[in-house]
Amino acid sequence: MSIDLDTPTAREPSGPPPLDTAGFLRWCWRQLTSMRIALILLFLLAVASIPGSVLPQRGLDPIRVTDWIDGNPTWGPIMDRLGFFDVYAAPWFAAIYLLLFISVIGCVIPRTRQHWRAMRGTPPPPPRFLDRMPGFRTWTTATPADDVLDAAATDLRARRWRVDRGPGWVAAEKGYLRETGNLLFHAALIALLISVAYGALFGWRGNVIVREGTGFSNTLTQYDAWGGGRLVNPDNLPPFSFTLEDFRVDFERSEAQLGAPRLFEADLVVRPEPGAPTDAVMVRVNEPMSVDGAKVFLVGHGYAPILELRDALGRVMNEDGVIFLPQDGNFTSTGVLKAPDATPSLGFEGLFLPTAALDDVRGPHSIFPAPDDPAVFLSAWAGDLGLDEGVPQSVYALDTEGMTQLGLEALRPGESWDLPGGNGTVEFIGLQRWASFQIAHDPGKEPALISAIVALVGLMLSLFIRRRRVWVRATSEGAGVTVVSTAGLMRSDEGDVSADVDAVTEALAERTPA
Amino acid sequence: MTSTSLAEWSNLAVYSAMFVLTAAFIAFAVGFAARGQRVTTPEKVAVPVGGGASSADSPASDGSSNDQAGRRASNIGLALSWLAFGLLLVGLVLRGLWAGRVPWGNMYEFSLASAAGILGVYLVISTRRDVRWLGLFVAGATLLTLGLAVTVLYTEAAQLVPALKSWWLVIHVSAAVICGGAFTVAAGITVLYLWRERAERLGHVTGVVAKLPDAARLDTLAYRILAFAFPLWTFAVIAGAIWAENAWGRYWGWDPKETWAFITWVFYAGYLHARATAGWRGRRAAYISLLGFASFLINYFGVNLFVNSLHSYAGL
Numbered sequence: 001m002s003i004d005l006d007t008p009t010a011r012e013p014s015g016p017p018p019l020d021t022a023g024f025l026r027w028c029w030r031q032l033t034s035m036r037i038a039l040i041l042l043f044l045l046a047v048a049s050i051p052g053s054v055l056p057q058r059g060l061d062p063i064r065v066t067d068w069i070d071g072n073p074t075w076g077p078i079m080d081r082l083g084f085f086d087v088y089a090a091p092w093f094a095a096i097y098l099l100l101f102i103s104v105i106g107c108v109i110p111r112t113r114q115h116w117r118a119m120r121g122t123p124p125p126p127p128r129f130l131d132r133m134p135g136f137r138t139w140t141t142a143t144p145a146d147d148v149l150d151a152a153a154t155d156l157r158a159r160r161w162r163v164d165r166g167p168g169w170v171a172a173e174k175g176y177l178r179e180t181g182n183l184l185f186h187a188a189l190i191a192l193l194i195s196v197a198y199g200a201l202f203g204w205r206g207n208v209i210v211r212e213g214t215g216f217s218n219t220l221t222q223y224d225a226w227g228g229g230r231l232v233n234p235d236n237l238p239p240f241s242f243t244l245e246d247f248r249v250d251f252e253r254s255e256a257q258l259g260a261p262r263l264f265e266a267d268l269v270v271r272p273e274p275g276a277p278t279d280a281v282m283v284r285v286n287e288p289m290s291v292d293g294a295k296v297f298l299v300g301h302g303y304a305p306i307l308e309l310r311d312a313l314g315r316v317m318n319e320d321g322v323i324f325l326p327q328d329g330n331f332t333s334t335g336v337l338k339a340p341d342a343t344p345s346l347g348f349e350g351l352f353l354p355t356a357a358l359d360d361v362r363g364p365h366s367i368f369p370a371p372d373d374p375a376v377f378l379s380a381w382a383g384d385l386g387l388d389e390g391v392p393q394s395v396y397a398l399d400t401e402g403m404t405q406l407g408l409e410a411l412r413p414g415e416s417w418d419l420p421g422g423n424g425t426v427e428f429i430g431l432q433r434w435a436s437f438q439i440a441h442d443p444g445k446e447p448a449l450i451s452a453i454v455a456l457v458g459l460m461l462s463l464f465i466r467r468r469r470v471w472v473r474a475t476s477e478g479a480g481v482t483v484v485s486t487a488g489l490m491r492s493d494e495g496d497v498s499a500d501v502d503a504v505t506e507a508l509a510e511r512t513p514a
Numbered sequence: 515m516t517s518t519s520l521a522e523w524s525n526l527a528v529y530s531a532m533f534v535l536t537a538a539f540i541a542f543a544v545g546f547a548a549r550g551q552r553v554t555t556p557e558k559v560a561v562p563v564g565g566g567a568s569s570a571d572s573p574a575s576d577g578s579s580n581d582q583a584g585r586r587a588s589n590i591g592l593a594l595s596w597l598a599f600g601l602l603l604v605g606l607v608l609r610g611l612w613a614g615r616v617p618w619g620n621m622y623e624f625s626l627a628s629a630a631g632i633l634g635v636y637l638v639i640s641t642r643r644d645v646r647w648l649g650l651f652v653a654g655a656t657l658l659t660l661g662l663a664v665t666v667l668y669t670e671a672a673q674l675v676p677a678l679k680s681w682w683l684v685i686h687v688s689a690a691v692i693c694g695g696a697f698t699v700a701a702g703i704t705v706l707y708l709w710r711e712r713a714e715r716l717g718h719v720t721g722v723v724a725k726l727p728d729a730a731r732l733d734t735l736a737y738r739i740l741a742f743a744f745p746l747w748t749f750a751v752i753a754g755a756i757w758a759e760n761a762w763g764r765y766w767g768w769d770p771k772e773t774w775a776f777i778t779w780v781f782y783a784g785y786l787h788a789r790a791t792a793g794w795r796g797r798r799a800a801y802i803s804l805l806g807f808a809s810f811l812i813n814y815f816g817v818n819l820f821v822n823s824l825h826s827y828a829g830l
């Protein structure tokens with residue numbers, strides 16, 4: 001057993017709560033900081049984490065959450081209300097870990113006080129019946145009792161035991177670092193939680209898609225999606241900017257895992273702040289770029305077919321790459337082109353296939369992610385795009401209500417399509433790639449890492465160091481005969497103290513001839 | 515040597531390891547069957563002077579010829595296990611050389627590595643204490659893992675997807691593999707503990723259960739292994755978080771794989787706690803540690819195969 005029965009942690013509260021308020025509160029506090037409740041809360045924490053790994057979660061996959069709720073009209077909304085689709089932000093989840101951490105604090109503080117006292121105090125004297133203690137040894141010597149004890153104390157001190165000397169005995173204790181480590185571990189867990197919370201309040205992250213040859217500057221409006229902690233001012237993001245010069249991708253071409261990504265890397269030209277000189281930086285998966293307190297990660301990529309669109313009057317309405325979002329591992333991609341200012345207003349829904357194939361079952365799809373045989377399938381619509389109604393619209397979806405379909409066409413690079421009814425022309429000029437970046441600032445991550453490392457070190461001290469006591473008793477039996485006995489006690493959870501007692505005994509036997 | 519033959523040599527090494535391990539399994543079984551009964555040693559209080567007798571694993575009937583023969587068979591089992599371990603390592607290294615990367619890029623390879631982890635942890639323990647009685651279980655668990663690997667999970671080697679190319683992956687996964695081995699061995703011992711503890715409680719220590727070491731000893735052994743594995747698992751989770759931060763821009767995202775690693779961690783923390791909590795030591799603590807092991811298995815099989823996770827790299 002590692003804890004004495006008189007330590008605060010081991011004092012298991014029992015009995016019913018007292019009736020007066022103060023007594024009741026004290027009772028609650030003692031319950032909360034008991035080992036049993038800590039154990040139950042740990043258990044609850046583990047169990048409460050499970051639904052979040054089984055049910056779709058908003059933070060990871062909002063679309064699947066909506067599908068799930070639509071598919072379960074009875075339970076879906078109820079579970080949604082109860083936070084089952086955002087488990088790790090749900091109040092009941094927070095309640096468990098907050099109680100746990102209050103419990104840790106309530107546990108660590110009295111234990112620290114007590115450990116502090118123990119470290120400055122002296123080891124307790126030997127129990128009366130040493131022969132009942134583990135590792136007990138006894139022998140006689142001609143050396144006077146005091147000299148035996150002096151020798152024992154010197155030897156123990158040399159072995160870095162904490163030693164106390166009393167009448168007829170020496171007591172020694174070792175392994176205080178075990179408790180220090182344990183306290184450090186629990187305190188570091190608190191620090192870890194605070195670091196995570198700090199990062200959540202002051203951190204932010206956003207996602208942005210950038211086409212080759214185009215740029216990004218770090219302001220809110222440029223992001224496709226952005227989220228920040230409560231204490232972040234979104235108008236004050238660090239003012240860096242970059243352009244995507246080049247993006248390289250490579251896919252597996254051998255039979256095994258055909259089409260799996262093998263490489264993607266982006267060449268960026270970065271300007272840390274307006275007016276500053278630029279740097280060329282390569283960003284890869286696992287190799288983010290740090291700039292101005294933020295980190296830029298490469299998280300995805302895709303194709304942007306360059307579609308030159310002229311309207312009925314021959315005016316160029318678009319000549320840029322249009323971002324298509326990949327739908328499968330072979331980059332069958334969908335995209336939308338809107339030209340509200342064309343005469344008439346035009347909209348296109350498109351399918352892009354880097355390596356096109358057609359079959360009766362699946363229709364047009366891509367069979368390899370690299371652009372070996374690219375094609376775009378376009379469906380053209382004319383009429384009101386619905387952009388003026390003030391309802392925000394996704395740039396990746398076309399609302400075809402109120403529009404009439406003009407026709408369908410498949411284009412290879414270099415081909416163009418005269419829209420039916422003289423409504424204009426589209427030409428598939430060529431291909432660009434785009435890369436998507438996650439840009440994140442988390443001021444809590446360094447403190448979190450430090451806390452985690454401290455917790456680990458504390459844990460190792462706590463589990464590997466053994467706290468033990470050794471006692472030596474020497475009594476004079478008269479006529480130049482001294483009876484010496486030694487014994488020990490393991491105060492940690494496991495282990496055998498005999499080795500320590502034996503070491504002390506042997507050293508002592510050498511110095512005290514029979 | 516061409517790369518095809520490297521792969522073939524790797525497979526050959528793995529099959530040889532399975533063959534040798536089967537022989538080890540039989541030897542351990544013979545050894546276990548011949549083993550004498552173990553009585554429950556009473557709580558040891560004092561060692562008489564000069565009597566340094568350790569309470570290790572002494573049979574009730576000292577040195578019966580049956581026990582002697584059993585020891586010999588178990589020793590053969592142990593030697594064969596070392597050989598199988600060596601062959602497995604060769605298989606892994608060849609596989610790595612063939613693919614030009616660390617040999618745990620898909621579930622087949624991860625299972626090979628886990629099998630080596632289980633066997634390795636056991637063999638390391640066997641150099642420090644007498645755990646021949648455990649060989650039967652360990653050889654069985656390793657064979658099962660390898661059997662699953664070569665039949666269900668086999669994948670042709672391929673390179674890693676870019677997100678898995680990182681030094682942190684090497685560190686993270688090797689720590690996880692060693693933990694997996696330790697968790698498996700400890701869980702096996704814990705099951706044996708529960709069995710033996712029940713028999714002792716009911717006073718029916720007969721038959722196979724009587725050949726096991728006494729419950730207190732099993733409990734301690736499982737604890738020792740978990741006390742080693744828990745900090746290593748903590749380290750593996752931290753390394754994983756560092757890797758995730760590098761690859762995805764956040765160190766923790768409650769991805770299913772991360773979640774189950776966390777659940778495993780919390781259960782094992784609960785186990786260590788339970789051992790220090792009045793009324794929870796022994797059986798209840800043992801059940802909690804088995805919950806920890808179950809979470810580990812769910813993370814390994816369930817999440818890789820069935821859940822849509824950033825970590826799903828089963829390659830099946």
Ligand code: HEM
Nearest residue numbers: 002009033034035038100103104107182462463783786790
């Ligand atoms: C976040 C919650 C907690 C976690 C993850 C946690 C984890 C752990 C772990 C892994 C150990 C084993 C290390 C060792 O044996 O020295 C441990 C030990 C211990 N914990 Fe906690 N703990 C938590 C909360 C608490 C609370 C609330 C208390 C107080 C009621 C507490 C009291 C103790 C004590 C006294 C030990 C020492 C047991 C021993 O020496 O064997 N812990 N804890």
